[in-house]
Amino acid sequence: MPHGRRALAAGALDTLGLLDRFLWLRAKLRLPVLSVFTYHRIAELSDVDELDPGVAEVSAREFEEQLEVIKAHCTVVSLRDVRRFAKGRKLPPNPVMVAFDDGYRDNHDVALPLLQRAGVTATFFVATEYPGKGRLFWWDRVALLMHRCRRARVELAYPATLVLEPQRDPVAAATLVCQTIKRTSGVDIGRLWDEIERATGVSIDLCEERAIAARTIMDWHQIAALRRAGMDVQSHSHSHRVLQTLSPEEATRDLARSRRVLSDALNEVVHAVAYPVGYSLCGAFHRAVREAGFEIGFTNNSGLCTLSSFDPLNFPRIAMDRGQIGALFKLKLLIGQRPGR
Known part of the structure; x- marks a missing residue:
């Protein structure tokens, strides 16, 4: 209903x-x-x-x-x-x-x-x-990177081929990435962050991540x-x-x-x-x-x-x-x- x-x-x-x-x-x-x-x-x-x-x-x-x-x-x-x-x-x-x-x-x-x-x-x-540990939950890290992306179109090659529009709808882009992680076997998290950062042009400083994690x-x-x-x-x-x-x-x-x-x-x-x-x-x-x-x-x-x-x-x-x-x-x-x- x-x-x-x-x-x-x-x-x-x-x-x-x-x-x-x-x-x-x-x-x-x-x-x-x-x-x-x-x-x-x-x-x-x-x-x-x-x-x-x-x-x-x-x-x-x-x-x-x-x-x-x-x-x-x-x-x-x-x-x-x-x-x-x-x-x-x-x-x-x-x-x-x-x-x-x-x-x-x-x-x-x-x-x-x-x-x-x-x-x-x-x-x-x-x-x-x-x-x-000073690390964000992985789904929160995905959300943060998508919110900060200023590119209209982003293409990920890992963990699957995805076309995203984070500038228009960062929540939808993050949701699609998270759904893919949840249903894909054997995801290499380190490789995932490298790919997202390459495609979005966004990274997060370790000190900043530690501070956000401490608050969260x-x-x-x-x-x-x-x-x-x-x-x-x-x-x-x-x-x-x-x-x-x-x-x-x-x-x-x-x-x-x-x-x-x-x-x-x-x-x-x-x-x-x-x-x-x-x-x-x-x-x-x-x-x-x-x-x-x-x-x-x-x-x-x-x-x-x-x-x-x-x-x-x-x-x-x-x-x-x-x-x-x-x-x-x-x-x-x-x-x-x-x-x-």
Whole structure:
């Protein structure tokens, strides 16, 4: 359903009090569904500047309102609750888990105080290659280079032949490059940066990148502060590469490294991983997660989790979008879909 029609339908149902009633009824009947909401950044789009705007799903005000709706209609569950459920324990009525991917600094600076005020526990999935390294997330680096390009037409020869128009639409150009990286096996990241910089005529100074990364990505002190505050911190892989673009052996090494780095940093066992980009795993990649030592794995943009039939290494999650407040968010709690899906 298009976003506009969905908003109208949600508003009409909410005016009649039906959304509240349906949520109450789902809890009363203990319908076997789990909602896991995935966030990345809590930020105004104006604060994102030259970086990827697609991961700034909510403002602080919107997030606070969503937490209020969750608290009013659902039972917040932790990663520990979900792990126990995977081993046979029951979940409470209308269970909801809140999750953050990547490791953006606003998770600590903005989301954590709001979570604490609301009394909500969240799980933060961190890509362990980035904290404290002075390097931007690769998708943010692509976005920055495209925003700074002053060439009307850019032709990339690697990792695929692409024709871009970054001066006209830098977001569309960055999106196309990122989509190509996500579906291309064996991308050499160093070669990729060389090619983008050659084609765009743009590069970023190491000192500047270090400064932007420090403002954008959590360091290990901030990650540890999340854990001390009672939040869960788990793996989002090491390099944040789509696992299916690696060999199963490379995927195992990347996941195991992430688990080891997190375990050493937090001085505790790490049990769960959220897959970068969030595609479901099967076959050799399913085994790779097990071999890396994880007992729980999360996909993304995959909807509600039906508790009567689930794969502990492919727990579905619901991707968030801007503007999902009020009646629209209540509808999302009920059906779990993104607009247009």
